Amino acid sequence: MSISLPESIRARLPYLLARAHHRQVDVFDRYTAAFEISGREYAVMLLLEAHERLWQSQIAEALNLDRTTVTYLVDALEKRGWAARNRDPADRRAHVVGLTPTGQQALAEIQPAVADAKNEMLAPLSEAEQDQLRDLLTRLISEDA
Template sequence: MTTERDLGPQLSARLTYLLKRALIDLEHLHAEYLAPVGVSGRELAVLLLLDSHSPESQQQVAGRLGVDRTTMVALLDGLEAKGLVTRHADAGDRRRNVVELTGTGRAVLGQAVHASDEAERQLLADLDDAESAQLRTLLTRLARTVRSPRTDGSRHS
């Protein structure tokens, strides 16, 4: 296991490093806990989105998740092969493919959410409930703040 001493204080205190390290750890935990359910973390994100926005077009799902069209098609192909989603032409616009959860998809989603919750509990095991809630609150605030790259070369003071 890499320690602060191995990395040095400048790197180990950088937000980029800390967030990336937490993400890598959570991805490994998700892989471990989701494997018995038969879905990946990326597939879980698609299922969660469809559960709250179904029916959606492939393009809408890709846009909401911030993934390119090719990646979305591959994700949906995999989910469809597992019988978790179905795609069909929209009755109102035949050019548009609509994606919906199947009954099996809803059942697997419930199992996957439980597994994901356990992975998150493992990641946050060293934090108490208040600290875990505070971390979620702070990350939610950061995630909801829309930032665009500065193009004029100036910096915030």
């Protein structure tokens, strides 16, 4: 027997945001299954694409993740040859992380699948509504909110 959720749950913002997030993860995972990459790993790769080399602490701060999680993410990317840790020339005690050429190629191959996932996820919305949703969510998570 299936039960329906009452409006008191279905209309709650936390419920709606969580459901949207779970749906987005499911759609992303389905489209990127062949690449065996998580959304967080993909985010790290995008960050490294934008910034040639970063300390793991910088990755953690930028993506709002704890350092241990970032270590696991970088380990996974490194095992696949998509990222590499190297000594920081400015501070020999520290390591910087960067995409490898193989990682750059993998990112290029993954991006069409991610675009298809985004298109499926946002298909019920017009382009104007998609822009509005992005704007509203950006405002909600802004440090100034």
